[in-house]
Amino acid sequence: MLSTKVEEILNAQVEKEGYSSLLYLAMASWAENKGYPGISKWLYAQADEEKNHMLEFIHYINDRGGKALISGLKKPPQNYQGIKQLFNDVMSHEQFISASINDIVGLCVEERDFTTQNWLQAFVAEQIEEEASVQAILDRLNMIGDNNMYMFDRDILSMRSASPDSAE
Numbered sequence: 001m002l003s004t005k006v007e008e009i010l011n012a013q014v015e016k017e018g019y020s021s022l023l024y025l026a027m028a029s030w031a032e033n034k035g036y037p038g039i040s041k042w043l044y045a046q047a048d049e050e051k052n053h054m055l056e057f058i059h060y061i062n063d064r065g066g067k068a069l070i071s072g073l074k075k076p077p078q079n080y081q082g083i084k085q086l087f088n089d090v091m092s093h094e095q096f097i098s099a100s101i102n103d104i105v106g107l108c109v110e111e112r113d114f115t116t117q118n119w120l121q122a123f124v125a126e127q128i129e130e131e132a133s134v135q136a137i138l139d140r141l142n143m144i145g146d147n148n149m150y151m152f153d154r155d156i157l158s159m160r161s162a163s164p165d166s167a168e
């Protein structure tokens with residue numbers, strides 16, 4: 001059985017994972033529209049992954065005797081200045097999610113909910129992985145500057161498939 005505090009913070013994470021999915025969907029659509037098929041595919045796959053994370057939180061809350069809540073989600077930004085800004089935004093968002101997962105783990109320790117703390121370890125590992133994969137993209141973008149977007153767009157999917165958690 002989940003404590004009220006743990007149930008609340010897990011439900012807040014349902015909302016954050018849902019927003020992550022919408023955010024990456026908006027970015028994917030923007031990139032597709034701008035003529036970047038590889039980048040948009042990477043982002044659509046990321047959006048799917050985030051939707052799955054949201055579902056994992058929903059099922060966990062319900063399986064542990066809580067009640068998962070689906071709230072209205074805020075609208076993500078629809079426009080980006082360029083690819084680099086977009087991936088900087090992806091990194092900031094992933095860092096925000098990592099901090100949020102850490103907060104949940106901290107609360108679980110306070111509440112002595114070691115079952116949930118243990119279940120969350122997959123998300124702790126996932127965030128290390130995601131931040132590293134976005135950092136690799138930012139490093140590549142820094143290397144090529146504003147040129148060679150064609151090559152970057154072609155290569156980004158191979159960077160994704162190097163990830164064990166890849167949805168591709």
Ligand code: OFO
Pocket residue numbers: 016017020049050053094097126127130
């Ligand atoms: Fe970044 O993995 Fe969910 O949000």
